Amino acid sequence: MKAELQTSVGRALAVLDSFRAGDQSLSLAELAERTGFYKSTILRLAQSLQRANFLIRIEGGRYQLGAALIRLGEICKRSARIDDHIGPVLQKLVETTGESATLYVRKGGQRFCLRRVDSQRALRDHVREGDLLPLTIGAPDWDAPHRSRNRGRRGRCRSSPTANTSPTSPRSPAASSGRRTSWWE
Numbered sequence: 776m777k778a779e780l781q782t783s784v785g786r787a788l789a790v791l792d793s794f795r796a797g798d799q800s801l802s803l804a805e806l807a808e809r810t811g812f813y814k815s816t817i818l819r820l821a822q823s824l825q826r827a828n829f830l831i832r833i834e835g836g837r838y839q840l841g842a843a844l845i846r847l848g849e850i851c852k853r854s855a856r857i858d859d860h861i862g863p864v865l866q867k868l869v870e871t872t873g874e875s876a877t878l879y880v881r882k883g884g885q886r887f888c889l890r891r892v893d894s895q896r897a898l899r900d901h902v903r904e905g906d907l908l909p910l911t912i913g914a915p916d917w918d919a920p921h922r923s924r925n926r927g928r929r930g931r932c933r934s935s936p937t938a939n940t941s942p943t944s945p946r947s948p949a950a951s952s953g954r955r956t957s958w959w960e
Contacts, residue, residue, distance in 0.1 A: 786812060787820045791840065793828060796906045800837035857890070865892040877902060886910055 793809035794801065801809075806817050813837040821838060822831035852858070861878050868876035875894045879886035888906040902908070 783820070786810075786816065787824055787829075790820050790824065791844070794840055795889060798904070800833055800839045802835075802837050861890050862892070866892060868892075869894050875900060875902075879908075881910070882907065884910055892926065 789810050824854045828841040831839045831841045865876040878890040
């Protein structure tokens with residue numbers, strides 16, 4: 776019974792995790808395609824998720840994420856208390872550089888936007904908290920010249936002629952000081 780529960784819980788989480796940034800709702804067919812589960816399995820899991828308000832069925836038989844996830848997300852944000860430390864640092868970066876500042880957390884081969892403070896510039900990236908982006912695009916790919924088309928001959932990003940200031944870069948002041956540079960360390 777315990778293994779069955781773990782399998783059911785894992786499948787239910789996979790249904791929830793199949794939603795991506797920008798998805799307003801998903802059809803049963805889309806959920807089946809993204810999870811690889813049979814539609815009958817998704818229907819059974821969706822009923823359980825609906826009872827707990829993790830999933831909502833709307834007109835036309837489509838599904839949306841439910842309010843229970845917002846509640847859990849807010850509990851997680853408050854318990855982590857990351858904003859007490861990260862918010863002021865990101866704000867200072869924006870004021871100092873005039874550029875937007877973002878905190879990403881790595882999730883496999885992607886990066887998850889955990890916190891973001893936008894600059895006042897009209898021309899800027901429009902990344903929102905909760906967005907999941909590839910690691911191979913933008914500043915996270917700076918030290919991997921073989922994976923990006925935006926590189927000059929020396930591996931530097933053409934749009935950023937300055938030295939890499941990533942905390943993990945060996946040329947970074949934070950890395951050379953030997954101090955921890957990440958909130959999760």
